[in-house]
Amino acid sequence: MAEHDHTHPHTQPHTHAHPGEAAPGDGRWKHDGVRVIPGDRLDPNTAQTPGMFRQAAINAARVGAQKIWAGTVAIEPDAKTGVHHHGDLESVIYIVSGRARMRWGERLEYVAEAGPGDFIFVPPFVPHQEINASTDEPLHCVLVRSDNEAVVVNLPDVEAVEPPETVLWVDPIHKRP
Known part of the structure; x- marks a missing residue:
């Protein structure tokens, strides 16, 4: 058995695989490795409802994400959700264009707005309401959730500060109140 030269560790090729790791040259990562999803090839094969256009880029069906x-999500002007939370899911929303308004808290007593380039983090179990803050411009966002399962818990006993009206933001996550 050959010994490795420990004085120059970077000169020795890595020739063995760790458990669960592909051996060099075995081709495993060619189809199970990094995936690029072009922006013009997102999957609109999700529930589509008035006020919102949602497209999946990364999920279990498309790339095997677990x-x-x-x-992405495009929200029509003045669209609002009802009050809800997403269980133990974490969500990140990146604002591409438009203006988002978030209300949160036991009685939606807190409010913040976000614009292009801003990120919004929604922790688990936080009661909140998502709002397109503009009455005449669409809101375009990138949405990332910590799980593939769509979890929503509507909170009908909490009166929305900005009642859902005009166009509801309804999708598999945000059900019609």
């Missing part, structure tokens, strides 16, 4: 969901 712990994350990512996609």
Whole structure:
């Protein structure tokens, strides 16, 4: 058995695989490795409802993702959700264009707005309401969730500060109140 030269560790090729790791040259990662999903090839094969256009980029069906969901969402002007939370899911919203308003808290007593380039983090179990803050411009976002499962818990006993009206933001996550 040959010994490795420990004085120059970078000169020795890595020739063995760790458990669960592909051996060099075995081709495993060619189809099970990094995936690029072009922006013009997102999957609109999700529930489509008035006020919102949602497309999946990363999910179990498209790339085999087990712990994350990512996609885009376009929300019509003045669209609002009812009050809800997403269980133990974490969500990140990146604002591409438009203006988002978030209300949160036991009585939606807190409010913040976000614009292009801003990120919004929604922790688990936080009661909140998502709002397109503009009455005349669409809101375009990238959405990432910490799981593939769509979890929503509507909170009908919490009166929305900005009642859902005009166009509801309804999708598999945000059900019609």
